Amino acid sequence: MATTAAQPPSTHLSALQTARAWLESRLDAERDQLPLWLPVMLGAGISAWFVLPDSIGWRGVLLAGLAVMLFAIALGRGGRTGRVVAISAAAFSLGVGLIWTKADRAAAPVLQRPIVAHLTARVEKVDQLPARSLVRLRLTDLQWTDPAPANRPIRIRVNILDRDVPAGLVPHATVALRARLMPPPPPAVPGAYDFARVAWFDGIGATGRALGPVRILSGGSSNEPVRTRLSRHIQARLSGSAGGIAAALATGDTGGIDEADQEAMRASGLAHLLSVSGLHITAAVGLTMLLATRLLALNLRLALTGRVPLLAAALGAAAALGYTWLTGGEVPTIRSCIAALLVLAAMALGREALTLRLVATGALVVLLMWPEALAGASFQLSFAAVTAIIALAEHHRVREWFGPRDEGWPRRLLRGGGSLLLTGVAVEVALMPIAIFHFHKAGVYGALANIVAIPLTTFVIMPLEALALLVDAVSLGAPIWWLTGQALAVLLWIAHVTAAAPGATTAIPVMPGVAFGLIVAGGLWLALWRTxxxxxxxxxxxVGTVWTLLTPPPDVLVTGDGRHVALRMTDGQTALLRERAGDYARDMLAEAGGAEEELVPLSEQAHASCTRDLCRATLSNGDRSWRVLATRSAYLVPIADMIAACRAADIVVSDRRLPRGCNPRWLRLDRPALESTGGIAITLATGNVRTVHRPGDAHPWVSATSTARSEQP
Structure with missing residues (x-):
């Protein structure tokens, strides 16, 4: 009987040494790119904390990162591989610790159940929302009168109707009001917006609306903040959404833009123009430096010293800081300001300004200061766009195609247009998976729309608006405001034409989280390596793209309160249980279900029958039919009838507690069940049931809302 001799230890050692030598050579060839992975590994640690459910997992990955770091130090023997692995593992563990610490430090009481209360508070922030006839207040230093909740929040957010807002309402004023408050809501269905998470890191323990007029007790002033006065001034010069967009460009206040126009901007891929970010900071800094350079160069002595560019850069930095303060200092604006200051510093030092190292430095600063920003669409979209632009510009073939050369203006113009188109396509491809993951929509014509809209905004609208504001000092700005309005009308026309084009947007069901992670990892690999x-x-x-495309849309969507149910019918339409559902509920269910058409009433469908109190629907999937029963009113059905209807159904949904004898064949989703699961998405073909609340999820905002749900009567 023949035997196979075991491989001698020297063979294994030789293979390990060969692999190590190969990896050393690869990393040596990429040595200039290695620092770019530092914020990536920091972000990976932050992401791991968000993905893993509890402290056991968080401690596990944190300690695993430290163990890998020590292992790499011990066995690296001073080589590049050991250093890279050790630093990467340390950054990963640092990311886990940072976000965990930030979440613990952000802890604040959360309201346990909806209440109507009288209270006095200090105004921390005032947001004008004229398009919705609302003013939004962030209040702190709360003094509760009647009733006083057991778990008293220290900061709340309240919407007030315009007619109930007193004159002179400014930050730091003390006000008295009566308001209906509720705990910050979790996602209504899987994949929807998680306000509870955002509220936790902002310290907001309740949200709601004022019931009746608000009274100012002290601190009111007729002098509104500069940002508010500037927004009002602009909207007085330009009416409608044009004034709202102009105010957004100047102050970051988007409250004056009509919802229809906002939706058109989103569908056309132009929504980024409404959020003060890199484009706006760049335009402000660039315009300031251009004017400063021209004016300073008039001084011959100063021009001969060669200090004009340095002084212009200093004035540009001041413009960036002032613009950031004026627009409210939101995280996206601060992020863009940091990037602008780094570019100006590089220019002052005579270094190449726009590099991936600059992007990595900006990302590292933001993640160290605001690690929770990683989970938001704003951070992901902005850094993905800038990374795609710079990685494309640094590619050797792109530099060969679009680099400067001695040629006539027609060819130069054609080459510049091609460069803009290629950049737009690259940005659109980079942003598409992020848009699908967060908003469940993919734009098609955004690259083409941005080719016109970005230069129009940067070189026409913003300079005209700045000039109009400047000339308003002598009351001569009317003609320039008219020109600004015409340019904004062109921008809105582009948005509406693009959004209305056939196939402009494609609705896609909720993207699996692992598929999104694969796409992001692959995109970073493509952008950051060079060999x-x-x-x-x-x-x-x-793999991530195919996984996303093969993910079927859910057949049943149920919100966490059980009131709203969306069913995908046999003909492909999505039907809604309650016909009077608001626009928010309709849009949220349509996005989560990947429905492109308007939701239709369930009572009008051929495979459904509805009374005033109940709806029965039959859903066909392959060879099997599923019967769904849902309550649709506050009136109780006779218990015998309800029990009989339950026994004939596969799935029963209700916004109230069902009788014990109500036992459907498969799923019973009444109030007690939905309080533990949150919103639900069901795919009948696979039997997959996804819930908002994962079992054992110990993230602090989930624990806080879980306590609130358990204490509600």
Whole structure:
């Protein structure tokens, strides 16, 4: 009987040394790119904390990162591989610790159940929302009168109707009001917006609306903040959404833009123009530096010293800081300001300004200061766009195609247009998976729309608006405001034409989280490496894309309160249980279900029958039919009839507690069940049931809302 001799230890050692030598050579070839992965690994640690459910998992990955770091230090023997692995593991563990610490430090009481209360408070922030006839207040230093909740929040957010807002309402004023408050809501269905998480890191323990007029007790002033006065001034010069967009460009206040126009901007891929970010900071800094350079160069002595660019950069930095303060100092604006200051510092030092190292430095600063920003769409969209633009510009083939050369203006113009189109396509491709993951929609014509809209905004609208504001000092700005309004009308026309084009947007069901992670990892691999292993990033992108496209839309969507149910019918339409559902509920259910058409009433469908109190619907999936029963009114059905209807159904949904004898064949989703699961998405073909609340989820905002749900009667 023949035997196979075991491989001698020297063979294994030789293979390990060969692999290590190969990796050392690869990393040596990429040594200039290695620092770019530091914020990536920091972000990976932050992401792991968000994904893992409890402290056991958080401690596990944190300690695992530290163990890998120590292992790499011990066995690295001073090589590049050991250093890279050790630093990467340390950054990963630092990310876990940062976000965990930030979440613990943000802890604040959360309201346990909806209440109507009288209270006095200090105004911390005032947001004008004229398009919705609302003013939104953030209040702190709360003094509760009747009733006083057991778990008293220290900060709340309240909406007030315009007619109930007193004159002179400004930050730091003390006000008295009566308000209906509720705990910050979790996602209504899987994949929807998680306000509870955002509220936790902002310290907001309740949200609601004022019932009746608000009274100012002290601190009121007829002098509104500069930002509010500027927004009002602009909207007085330009009416409608044009004034709202102009105010957004100047102050970051988007409350004056009509919902229809906002939706058109989103569908056309132009919504980024409404959020003060890199584009706006760049335009402000660029315009300031251009004017400063021209004016300073008039001084011959100063021009001969060569200090004009340095002084212009200093004035540009001042403009960036002032613009950031004026627009409210939100995280996206601060992020863009940091990036602008880094660019100006690089220019002052004579270094190349726009590089991926600059982007990595900006991302590192933001993640160290606001690690929770990683989970938001704003951070992901802005850094993905800038990374795509710079990575494309640094590619050697792109530099060959679009680099400066001696040629006539027609060819130069054509080459510039091609460069803009290629950049727009690259940005659109980079942003598409993020838009699908967060908003469940993919734009098609955004690259083309941005080719016109970005230059129009940067070189026409913003300079005209700045000039109009400047000339308003001598009351001569009317003609320039008219020109600004015409340019804004063109921008809105582009948005509406693009949004109305056939196939402008495609609705896609909620993207699986793992698929999104694969696409992001592949995109980073493609953008950050430079040698021959760069194309391997296409593999996870392909896997994540196919996974997303093959994910079927849910057949049943149930909100966490059980009031709203959306069913995908046999003909492909999505039907809604309650015909009087508001626009928010309709849009949220349509996005989560990947429905492109308007939701239709369930009572009008051929495979459904509805009374005033109940709806029965039959859903066909393959060879099987599923019967769904849902309550649709506050009136109780006779218990015998209800029990009989339950026994004939596969799934029963209700916004109230069902009788014990109500036992459907498969799922019973009444108030007690939904309080523990949150909103639900069901795919009948696979039997997959996704819930908002995962079992054992110990993230602090989930624990806080879980306590609130358990204490509600």
């Amino acid at each position: 021959s292993w760069r194309p391997f990033g296409l593999l996870p992108i392909a």
